[in-house]
Amino acid sequence: MQDAPVRDGGESPLFSIIIPLEYHRGQWELSWLGWVSQTADKSLYEIILVVPPDFTARDELVVLAGNQARIEDAGFEHDIGLCAFGATKARGKYLFFTESHCRPEPDVIELCIRAIDAHPDWAGFSCQSVPICHNRLSVAEAAMYQADIEFGMKQHPWRKVLDQCFVTRSDVYWECGGLREELGHFAEWVLAAAYHARGHAIGYLEEARFHHYYVGEVGELKKFTLDFVQGEIRYLSEARNDPGSELLEIPVEWRERDQRDALLARNALNALMRDSLAGRGWKRPDEMLRSLRRWAMPALRGDLGVRTAARLTAIYARAVLTGLGYIGSSDAIGRWMKCYIASLIRLQRLDCIHHAHRQAGPVAGLMGKQIIAQIGFHAEESSAGHTFRWSEPQAAVRIKGTPGRNIVRIRSPALRAPLDTIGTYFYLDGKPVDPEAIVTGSDSYTLNLDMPPSGIATLAWACPVLRGVGDSRRLGLSIVSIDVGQETSEAEAGDCVAAFPKE
Structure with missing residues (x-):
C-alpha cells in the first residue's frame, strides 16, 4: 500500500483535478478549455497538470495554464504513473482523475458536488464517457469499449473505476493502495477490487459527461492491450494476497501456463523413459505410447506451438480488420474488431507469460506454498x-x-x-x-x-x-x-x- 503524502499548510480545495499529459492524442488544449470553462466556483478545485519527460509542448502549456493550474514534472511516461504522482501533490479532499484526451462538459464539477451531497455512502464514482469518433475504426473501437464500460458501470459488482473520469475521496484512495504505475491500466481493476473488498462503494454519475476521443488506429489498440496485459501478468506473478486480489479473474492462459513448461515436461518425460528402461513401463505398451505422445511435444516445443498458433490467428484477424477499414460494412468492422482484440490479448498473455520470471514466488491453488x-x-x-x-x-x-x-x-x-x-x-x-x-x-x-x-x-x-x-x-x-x-x-x-x- 502506498503512503499518503504529507500536505502543505493552507486551505485545501474540495477537488484536485489530476490531468496526465501523456496519450493526449492532440486533444490536450480542448481538455484544458473544458476545465477552465466550469460553471462551479474556481476556489472549489485545483488543476494539476502532470507532465512526462518527453512532452513537446511544455512552453505552450505554461503560457496556456498561466496561474490557473500547477504544472508538475514527473519522471513517468505512463498515464497511470502520472496520475499516481499527481495524487501525491494533491491537496483536495477529493481526487479527480481524468485523461488529457477527455473534455468535460461545463457543469461536471457542479454535478459532482451534488452527487457527493446526495450519496454520502459513495467513496468514489465514475462519470459518463461519451465517445468522439472520426473514422470507421474509431466508431468500432468506441462501440466495443463503450459496451465494456456500460457493463462495468451498470452491471458488474465492482469494476467501476474509469480513469477517464473517476472521483474518489482522498483518504479512501490511499487506504486502498492507490494506482500502481507498474501495472499500467490494469491498475484500475486492482484499485476497484480493493475498494470493493474493503467495503467502499463506487457509484456511477451518468449525468456528468466527458467526451472521450477514440484514436481509431490498429497500432494504438495493440499498444493499449499490451499495456493492460503486461500489468495483469505482472500482478499475477506477484502472487499477492491484498484485499481484492481474490476478486480478479484468472485468465486461462495463466491457469494453464505450467502445462507448457518445457523443463517440467522434460522431467516428466525423463521419469517415463527411466521407468520404461527399467522394464516397468513396457507391461502395457498401449499406455506407454499414450504417455510418450503426452510428453514428447511439450518437452520438445514448450509453449512454441500454442504461441505460434495464437500469433497466426492475430495476424490474420488484423489483416482482415485492416482491409475492412477500407471496404467493409460497419457491422463487419465491429465483429472483426472484437475478434482481433480477443486474439491479440491471448497472444500477448502467452508472450508475457513466456518472458516472465518463472521463479517469482509460490503459485496460488497448488498443493502447498513451496x-x-x-x-x-x-x-x-x-x-x-x-x-x-x-x-x-x-x-x-x-x-x-x-x-x-x-x-x-x-x-x-x-x-x-x-x-x-x-x-x-x-x-x-x-x-x-x-x-x-x-x-x-x-x-x-x-x-x-x-x-x-x-x-x-x-x-x-x-x-x-x-x-x-x-x-x-x-x-x-x-x-x-x-x-x-x-x-x-x-x-x-x-x-x-x-x-x-x-x-
Whole structure:
C-alpha cells in the first residue's frame, strides 16, 4: 500500500483535478478549455497538470495554464504513473482523475458536488464517457469499449473505476493502495477490487459527461492491450494476497501456463523413459505410447506451438480488420474488431507469460506454498473425506526449499491401493531418488532430498496408470499436499514427518 503524502499548510480545495499529459492524442488544449470553462466556483478545485519527460509542448502549456493550474514534472511516461504522482501533490479532499484526451462538459464539477451531497455512502464514482469518433475504426473501437464500460458501470459488482473520469475521496484512495504505475491500466481493476473488498462503494454519475476521443488506429489498440496485459501478468506473478486480489479473474492462459513448461515436461518425460528402461513401463505398451505422445511435444516445443498458433490467428484477424477499414460494412468492422482484440490479448498473455520470471514466488491453488510450478495434474476434487488432485501417471513439480538436505512430504491418501504396493518411483532433477531416502507411510511419501544451492529443484514421479470406473482419465497418485521442510534429527532417525507441523 502506498503512503499518503504529507500536505502543505493552507486551505485545501474540495477537488484536485489530476490531468496526465501523456496519450493526449492532440486533444490536450480542448481538455484544458473544458476545465477552465466550469460553471462551479474556481476556489472549489485545483488543476494539476502532470507532465512526462518527453512532452513537446511544455512552453505552450505554461503560457496556456498561466496561474490557473500547477504544472508538475514527473519522471513517468505512463498515464497511470502520472496520475499516481499527481495524487501525491494533491491537496483536495477529493481526487479527480481524468485523461488529457477527455473534455468535460461545463457543469461536471457542479454535478459532482451534488452527487457527493446526495450519496454520502459513495467513496468514489465514475462519470459518463461519451465517445468522439472520426473514422470507421474509431466508431468500432468506441462501440466495443463503450459496451465494456456500460457493463462495468451498470452491471458488474465492482469494476467501476474509469480513469477517464473517476472521483474518489482522498483518504479512501490511499487506504486502498492507490494506482500502481507498474501495472499500467490494469491498475484500475486492482484499485476497484480493493475498494470493493474493503467495503467502499463506487457509484456511477451518468449525468456528468466527458467526451472521450477514440484514436481509431490498429497500432494504438495493440499498444493499449499490451499495456493492460503486461500489468495483469505482472500482478499475477506477484502472487499477492491484498484485499481484492481474490476478486480478479484468472485468465486461462495463466491457469494453464505450467502445462507448457518445457523443463517440467522434460522431467516428466525423463521419469517415463527411466521407468520404461527399467522394464516397468513396457507391461502395457498401449499406455506407454499414450504417455510418450503426452510428453514428447511439450518437452520438445514448450509453449512454441500454442504461441505460434495464437500469433497466426492475430495476424490474420488484423489483416482482415485492416482491409475492412477500407471496404467493409460497419457491422463487419465491429465483429472483426472484437475478434482481433480477443486474439491479440491471448497472444500477448502467452508472450508475457513466456518472458516472465518463472521463479517469482509460490503459485496460488497448488498443493502447498513451496510448489512454484506443476505439470501433469487433473482438477481438484473430493472423495472419501479428502480434497485432492489426481496426478497423471507421470507428473512433475518445481519445489522451493533451502540449499542442502530437505524433507519433502507428499500426502497421498491410499484411494487406489496401499501406497507401498503401487510402485511409484521418484526423480529429482532427472536423477532417481534413492529408495533408502523414501519412507512410505499409510497416506504419505516422505523423501529425504539434497537440494541444489538455489534451493529450487524439480521433483518428478512415475507410477502405473489407474483407470477409474466410468472415468476416461489416466490417473496416477491422489495428492492432497506437498510440503517441504528442513531436515531434523528425528528425521535422520527415521521419523521424517517430524519436520512438519502436526495436523
